[in-house]
Amino acid sequence: MVRVRTEAKRDAILDTAVEVFKERGLDGASMSEIASRLGGSKATLYGYFPSKEELFVHVALRVAGKQIRGMYEDLETRATDDPERVLTEFGKKLLHRVLAEDATTAHRLAVAHGRIGNLGRIFYDAGPGKAVEAFTRYIDAATKAGRLHAANPAVAAHHLLALLESEIAYRRSLQFGDAISASEIDQCVDRAVPVFLAAYAAPRTGDKAT
Structure with a gap:
């Protein structure tokens, strides 16, 4: 049969x-x-x-995919909008999703067993890598629209993601401290976005470009 x-x-x-x-x-x-x-x-x-290992890889891939599914669909179309509003909105969406329990568990397992079936690369490509790609496209479009000033949009996207996770990255990976609350996540983003814009916002009219 x-x-x-x-x-x-x-x-x-x-x-x-x-x-x-x-x-x-x-x-x-x-x-x-x-x-x-x-x-x-x-x-x-x-x-x-x-095998169990192959199943594990597919589980991690599934969770990573859920992190970003539908999250960035209209990000690039917002290139002419206020960057602080756009990046704060999408930054909060991203952090709330990646800090959900299933995503955090998958992240820790991927870190611990990244060499199995090239899991680390697979997990990155399906989750964080998609975020980098989406923010790269947005930053490139916003630079062309005169809202941002980034000579290398891909590098700027990495800087943005690093800033968004800067206050919680070690707690997430090393599993210490209290659970990260929704309000704390929002505050992290509210503090990170202005730092990013201090480096990458387009010069205002009358300002000298550096």
Whole structure:
């Protein structure tokens, strides 16, 4: 009898695996437990993912993709708007998403096991890399519109993301301190954006460009 693979079944496996990896970590998780929670057999599970490590890579990829899905759709079209308003709005969207529990767990697992199946690169390309690309396009468009002044939009995008995460990056990666509240996230962004604009805002009329 031929087993038919379906997207719904694959999604159910990934949803279950997310919870198991979150609770057990990569080393403590097992395909047996994932299959048991799913209510199926290990044979079915292996039919979709031939190893625990490959399943783990797909779980991380799924979570990373959720971080940015639909988040930047209209960012580039806002190039003529006030940069402080635009960057504050999208910066808060980004930080609230990447600091959600599932995203934080996936980030820590990717850091710990980045060499498995090139997971570190896969996770970066699906999550943070997409943010860099979106902000690069926005900064380039805003520079052409005279709202920003960035000779290298890609470098400026990296600077922006580093500033947005500057107050919480170590707490997130090293897992210390209290949980980061929504208001604290907003305050981090409110403080980061003016620093970015101090370097990259277009000179105002009458100001000398440096």
